[in-house]
Amino acid sequence: MESTAAGQPHLVRISEAPIVRESRLAALDSFITPVDRFFVRNHFADVPEVDINDWRLRVDGEVSVPLELDFERIMAMNSRESVVTLECAGNSRSHMRPPAEGISFSHGAVSAAKWRGVPLLAILDAAGVKDGAVEVAFHGSDVGEEEEEGEVFEDLPYVRSLPLNAALSPDNLLAYEMNGAPLTPDHGFPLRLVAPRWYGMASVKWLKRIQVLDRPYDGFFQNRRYVFINEGPEKDIARREPVTTIKVKSNITTPRHGEIIPPGPIVIRGFAWSGNGEVTRVEVSDDAGETWGDAELKGEADVNCWRRWEFPWTAKEPGHFIFMSRATDSTGARQERESPWNFRGYANNAIQSLAVETPGSRAGA
Numbered sequence: 001m002e003s004t005a006a007g008q009p010h011l012v013r014i015s016e017a018p019i020v021r022e023s024r025l026a027a028l029d030s031f032i033t034p035v036d037r038f039f040v041r042n043h044f045a046d047v048p049e050v051d052i053n054d055w056r057l058r059v060d061g062e063v064s065v066p067l068e069l070d071f072e073r074i075m076a077m078n079s080r081e082s083v084v085t086l087e088c089a090g091n092s093r094s095h096m097r098p099p100a101e102g103i104s105f106s107h108g109a110v111s112a113a114k115w116r117g118v119p120l121l122a123i124l125d126a127a128g129v130k131d132g133a134v135e136v137a138f139h140g141s142d143v144g145e146e147e148e149e150g151e152v153f154e155d156l157p158y159v160r161s162l163p164l165n166a167a168l169s170p171d172n173l174l175a176y177e178m179n180g181a182p183l184t185p186d187h188g189f190p191l192r193l194v195a196p197r198w199y200g201m202a203s204v205k206w207l208k209r210i211q212v213l214d215r216p217y218d219g220f221f222q223n224r225r226y227v228f229i230n231e232g233p234e235k236d237i238a239r240r241e242p243v244t245t246i247k248v249k250s251n252i253t254t255p256r257h258g259e260i261i262p263p264g265p266i267v268i269r270g271f272a273w274s275g276n277g278e279v280t281r282v283e284v285s286d287d288a289g290e291t292w293g294d295a296e297l298k299g300e301a302d303v304n305c306w307r308r309w310e311f312p313w314t315a316k317e318p319g320h321f322i323f324m325s326r327a328t329d330s331t332g333a334r335q336e337r338e339s340p341w342n343f344r345g346y347a348n349n350a351i352q353s354l355a356v357e358t359p360g361s362r363a364g365a
């Protein structure tokens, strides 16, 4: 199927097969990210082609009543809309030092959309989760190849599980709409999971099966990918921890890196988010982190989506300035200068910076 991401100027093309796109930071400057600016992360070269008349969602495993639902049936169920920020676990990977392995994302693999769909809980309730269930696995329709340490894994399906308590969160949606329109093929048409607070790998696209399990799911994208391998550049297999919820983070969407700022007041702005608690504070520095001032948090706190922050600023004198932002969440976690290194460069929430100059700053240079 022709990709809808083709020819979209706000998205940086990182890979064609599989399709991987990230947004330019300045293009992320709206609370809801338009679909043509929303990052795309596929693992396999082929985007599933789904005929909606043949498509079914199976719900099976440790359930009292296995279900097979067609699209009409799902559309007839009570639906809900919510704004959720998705961030890929590999976002900001290219800024890890020493370099980490994986798709080379800068800071643009994060976006927010208004999703509409059926609460996952309603479907699990209809099927009746049996005692003894511990996890729920979500199967995508996409299949492909991955390589690890010279070994090629063929015919791999994209499957990810959530612990039962996380799967039962009332916030999880089986989404069929994104920003008021049906999901595009790139974003998982016809149905995807949207699991707020978890890094994006959990939000399985092209969903075809929900499998309730009485033991932990073991699969490539569960135990080989999306695990922290923490011990320096040398891999230490004994220290594998699963990647789960989103760490506190912020970005600066205005101004742009390298911008020449006209004299007079401006507003520095961006977003802050965390999957572990509401964002409680954002601080901004114009001197590369020597001194910090509090930004104003706009709108409502919501652990499922990012929060706009603003910081009015006027240059005290002509010069070069390095802006930084750092966020704190309600657990007390705060962004630091460095994020723990791990082999695949996941969850890099280190403080981001950008440089601007004001007119006259070149004088005497």
Ligand code: MTE
Pocket: 038, 039, 040, 041, 042, 043, 044, 086, 087, 088, 089, 139, 140, 141, 142, 158, 186, 187, 188, 199, 200, 201, 202, 203, 204, 205, 206
């Ligand atoms: N679901 C399937 N079936 N296949 C995939 O490759 N990629 C995952 C997740 N769901 C993926 C998937 C990852 S790693 C991320 S970050 C999000 O989808 C990206 O969602 P998006 O492409 O809609 O932005």
